[in-house]
Amino acid sequence: xxxxxxxxxxxxxxxxxxxxxxxxxRALAQRARLIEAxxxxxxxxxxxxxxxxxxxxxxxxxATPTLSxxxxxxxxxxxxxxxxxxKVIEFFSLPRRSTSA
Amino acid sequence: MSPSEDVLExxxxxxxxxxxxxxxxxxxxxxRGRATVVGxxxxxxxxxxxxxxxxxxxxxxxxxxxxxxxxxxxxxxxxNMQGFGWDLTRWRExxxxxxxxxxxRDHEELVIGEFDLSGLLARILxxxxxxxxxxxxxxxxxxxxxxFIADPNVMRRExxxxxxxxxRTGLTVLMTAERNSEYGDITRHxxxxxxxxxxxxxxxxxxxxxxxxxxxxxxxxxxxxxxxEAPITMVSGRGIVAVPLSSxxxxxxxxxxxxxSGNDTLDQMCGGGFFRxxxxxxxxxxxxxxxxxxxxxxxxxxxxxxxxxxxxxEESRGQLFRNxxxxxxxxAAMEAADKLxxxxxxxxxxxxxxxxxxxxxxxxxxxxxxxxxxxxxxxxRVAPDVGFREFLISLTSFIKKHEIAGLCTSTSKSLIxxxxxSEQHISTLTDSIVLLRYIQEQETMNRxxxxxxxxxxxxxxxxxxxxxxxxxxxxGAAPDAAPDILGPGAGDELSS
Numbered sequence: 397x398x399x400x401x402x403x404x405x406x407x408x409x410x411x412x413x414x415x416x417x418x419x420x421x422r423a424l425a426q427r428a429r430l431i432e433a434x435x436x437x438x439x440x441x442x443x444x445x446x447x448x449x450x451x452x453x454x455x456x457x458x459a460t461p462t463l464s465x466x467x468x469x470x471x472x473x474x475x476x477x478x479x480x481x482x483k484v485i486e487f488f489s490l491p492r493r494s495t496s497a
Numbered sequence: 498m499s500p501s502e503d504v505l506e507x508x509x510x511x512x513x514x515x516x517x518x519x520x521x522x523x524x525x526x527x528x529r530g531r532a533t534v535v536g537x538x539x540x541x542x543x544x545x546x547x548x549x550x551x552x553x554x555x556x557x558x559x560x561x562x563x564x565x566x567x568x569x570x571x572x573x574x575x576x577n578m579q580g581f582g583w584d585l586t587r588w589r590e591x592x593x594x595x596x597x598x599x600x601x602r603d604h605e606e607l608v609i610g611e612f613d614l615s616g617l618l619a620r621i622l623x624x625x626x627x628x629x630x631x632x633x634x635x636x637x638x639x640x641x642x643x644x645f646i647a648d649p650n651v652m653r654r655e656x657x658x659x660x661x662x663x664x665r666t667g668l669t670v671l672m673t674a675e676r677n678s679e680y681g682d683i684t685r686h687x688x689x690x691x692x693x694x695x696x697x698x699x700x701x702x703x704x705x706x707x708x709x710x711x712x713x714x715x716x717x718x719x720x721x722x723x724x725x726e727a728p729i730t731m732v733s734g735r736g737i738v739a740v741p742l743s744s745x746x747x748x749x750x751x752x753x754x755x756x757x758s759g760n761d762t763l764d765q766m767c768g769g770g771f772f773r774x775x776x777x778x779x780x781x782x783x784x785x786x787x788x789x790x791x792x793x794x795x796x797x798x799x800x801x802x803x804x805x806x807x808x809x810x811e812e813s814r815g816q817l818f819r820n821x822x823x824x825x826x827x828x829a830a831m832e833a834a835d836k837l838x839x840x841x842x843x844x845x846x847x848x849x850x851x852x853x854x855x856x857x858x859x860x861x862x863x864x865x866x867x868x869x870x871x872x873x874x875x876x877x878r879v880a881p882d883v884g885f886r887e888f889l890i891s892l893t894s895f896i897k898k899h900e901i902a903g904l905c906t907s908t909s910k911s912l913i914x915x916x917x918x919s920e921q922h923i924s925t926l927t928d929s930i931v932l933l934r935y936i937q938e939q940e941t942m943n944r945x946x947x948x949x950x951x952x953x954x955x956x957x958x959x960x961x962x963x964x965x966x967x968x969x970x971x972x973g974a975a976p977d978a979a980p981d982i983l984g985p986g987a988g989d990e991l992s993s
Contacts, residue, residue: 414613414616414618414619417613417615419611419612419615422611445616445619445620446619449619449620449622452616452619453597453598453623456598456599456602457616458614458616458620459608459612459613459617459645460612460614460615460616461612462616470603470604470605471602471604472604472605472606473605473606474606474607474608475606475607475608476608476609476610476611476612477610480609483609487607
């Protein structure tokens, strides 16, 4: 994923999980499917709160999994189930992968 | 190993909360490594109690603390708690205190499906590790529940998990929870059933236009506690102060040492004077000579080199000094010699627990040998029945514990005799009762005095007429015909 092109907006989301729990596994799988559905210019960074608690503290995240767009004011978040890709894309106003290209 | 060793209950180590007298209710403090829910309506002092628990640990025991806030931002808490003398900012900067800020933030959030609070737990454990905390506060759970209002069952499960994890690391956990009413459900989301080993309730009740704050221990898993509500008060610079009830320690040692009443004849009637460590009640209608007896009592003590404290709730200093002068007693000279202290207060100026703290403060500062309170009836106006009774119990036990001779007055409504509302409470709590009554003999109205009760001593049973002049009280012979001094029906209530 490159920042090369200047005409496209760049989205940097964070996925907060806590260790290797079944919930975290599920969230990671859902992330993979989301990335497939998303167009270029979207990054979903994984934050393991057990490894980086300070990041969760700074973001004020208490529930996991949480997918967060901290670049917005105010920040936008989805807590819980990320399996409905269409819903996630709409909530964050993310670009879809164009099927014609 | 014998079987009996298996069933031995481990003695739970106690963690002092710093709320004076509350720790006594729970046998020394909250059990270490356990979770306590403190429930209360808004404004009942939950956050103050929780902060005091942390502050006491940091300042008295070097035990670091973590404050998890779901409601106010850390900066607000630091500012609000300054008034109680807790410098949270400094403690945070010095690494004795860490906040986990879970206060509501401005963000758009969508909650769908399964989630857990591992994020919160990880943040708490991180903070605990950073400052090496021994105590953790979560304030308040209601706010957390409201955040995820749609999933109460998930919240209960998660709260249980967080609590267990914190307890496993040996932390003593204190959580606050909202109550909707003072005497309804224990907490709004009934979380205490899931997480709490112990439940404490703070109340802030409006009774007869007065606020009455109390603390009650509802449940203490695996250990004893004192039942019932204990009055508390909030003091700036100190936080919450619970007022100890004497029912905890009724086993005061009573001494047989006698002290003078200030009147030789009355001393004889009492079998040699009042007992030190005892509280005597002087009961009488207005103008029967109660304040005179008080004045005698104080002057008699000072004359023998004792220190005396007078708390006046009915008359001003000027009036009291003028009265005393009229009976040949110079209060001003006694005060100048630092043998007497006269403090006059409006009963309505503060609540009864605050009055009690004032009295305790004065006694600890002045260290009197005797104390007079004029009158209890004036103080009774301040508080409803229960509050007044608690006040009296605490006051009398405090006086006795400090080996002070106490004299209290009470105004009976009827001029001739009989009933006074406060006497119903007071008579059973005081050791001795002196009755002052008007008595009608043919055409004249005279004053009479009788020692009605004297715990642990013989005393004169007869009723004595007395006169008052510039030298004070003069007790005479018994009246010709004994009048019905108690009034109809009054004997029942005072005979205990």
